[in-house]
Amino acid sequence: MRELGLQVRSDAVGNLFGRLEGDDPTAVMTGSHIDTVPNGGPLDGALGILGALSAVETLKTQLGRPRRTLEVLVCCEEEGAAYPANYWGARAITGTLDPAEAASVKDADGRPIGDAMRAVGLDPAAIPSARRQDVATFVELHIEQGRLLEDAGLEVGVVGAITGQYRAQVVVEGRPDHAGTTPMDLRSDAYLGAAEMALRVAEIAGQLGRPAVATVGRVRLEPGAVNVVPGRATFSLDARHPDLALFEELLTSLDVALHEIAARRDLAVAVTRHLYEEPTPMSAQVQDLLGETADALGLRWMPMTSGAGHDSEIMARAYPTAMIFVPSQGGRSHRPDEWTPIEQIVPGVRLLAHTLRRLAYDA
Numbered sequence: 526m527r528e529l530g531l532q533v534r535s536d537a538v539g540n541l542f543g544r545l546e547g548d549d550p551t552a553v554m555t556g557s558h559i560d561t562v563p564n565g566g567p568l569d570g571a572l573g574i575l576g577a578l579s580a581v582e583t584l585k586t587q588l589g590r591p592r593r594t595l596e597v598l599v600c601c602e603e604e605g606a607a608y609p610a611n612y613w614g615a616r617a618i619t620g621t622l623d624p625a626e627a628a629s630v631k632d633a634d635g636r637p638i639g640d641a642m643r644a645v646g647l648d649p650a651a652i653p654s655a656r657r658q659d660v661a662t663f664v665e666l667h668i669e670q671g672r673l674l675e676d677a678g679l680e681v682g683v684v685g686a687i688t689g690q691y692r693a694q695v696v697v698e699g700r701p702d703h704a705g706t707t708p709m710d711l712r713s714d715a716y717l718g719a720a721e722m723a724l725r726v727a728e729i730a731g732q733l734g735r736p737a738v739a740t741v742g743r744v745r746l747e748p749g750a751v752n753v754v755p756g757r758a759t760f761s762l763d764a765r766h767p768d769l770a771l772f773e774e775l776l777t778s779l780d781v782a783l784h785e786i787a788a789r790r791d792l793a794v795a796v797t798r799h800l801y802e803e804p805t806p807m808s809a810q811v812q813d814l815l816g817e818t819a820d821a822l823g824l825r826w827m828p829m830t831s832g833a834g835h836d837s838e839i840m841a842r843a844y845p846t847a848m849i850f851v852p853s854q855g856g857r858s859h860r861p862d863e864w865t866p867i868e869q870i871v872p873g874v875r876l877l878a879h880t881l882r883r884l885a886y887d888a
């Protein structure tokens with residue numbers, strides 16, 4: 526960023542900014558996160574930063590000083606890989622990160638994130654100073670991390686909403702009995718109830734149709750012995766939809782189904798919610814601008830939703846925000862072979878550059 530002649534600074538949590546000053550100090554910001562997941566790939570997050578640098582470099586070289594300030598964001602700690610601190614950087618920027626979390630958010634060894642901040646010279650007490658109230662627009666370029674664009678043979682996606690997310694733990698209680706002496710008709714098998722529930726969960730999301738998803742990803746049986754009828758089954762439930770009304774419909778259908786199955790099988794069921802995040806719509810104005818710009822460039826694109834969370838989800842609650850997706854090869858992400866060939870990256874960077882031009886030079 527220094528080589529490009531940007532003014533470089535970092536904030537209280539370690540977000541990094543490269544600023545190209547314009548006549549109007551309110552900033553058109555673009556970028557993504559610098560962190561990744563264990564065993565992750567090279568593009569998740571990093572693409573949005575390098576794409577932003579490339580776009581801003583081109584604009585600066587060809588058009589010079591912008592009317593409105595342009596800023597490249599290198600956002601920290603989006604994934605929450607080391608600490609359960611998702612969107613740490615974006616939350617600091619939008620003023621929704623409580624400094625007390627520096628002490629309460631701890632890694633697997635019990636070490637607070639505040640200690641890690643101090644170890645690299647950051648002061649947790651200064652977190653409120655990271656808040657930005659001068660951001661006019663935020664645009665994030667990111668890989669799709671799914672396979673819809675590739676399947677459709679399209680170049681870019683314009684994100685309309687980031688999915689709502691629900692996570693719960695479901696405990697099904699039956700009765701542990703001897704697997705040899707208890708006749709089938711006298712059993713209260715918690716696992717069979719949980720298994721039927723898992724099938725129904727997938728069916729319900731499938732019937733609601735794309736992009737509804739619901740997943741049972743982890744199951745634990747107790748006592749977990751080969752010769753004992755399972756007395757308790759505990760499973761995780763993850764459900765997502767980007768449309769609030771349909772998200773609520775999905776959650777209600779799941780809840781009704783779990784209780785219906787439990788009652789019919791004479792089992793008890795308890796559902797404990799761990800996460801409920803409403804869907805986050807992106808700015809209609811910025812989406813329209815991205816769509817018009819994509820049309821003007823002759824790009825093959827479609828509107829779509831994001832089934833994964835992104836910094837833009839946090840930014841959208843504070844500033845007009847939208848996202849550009851480029852295809853992910855085979856839909857693979859969060860794994861080392863995550864990839865997008867350069868010729869499929871370029872259309873996304875072009876769309877970003879032309880959109881930034883409209884926002885920062887033409888506006």
Ligand SMILES: [Zn+2]
Pocket residue numbers: 558569570603667835
């Ligand atoms: Zn990401």
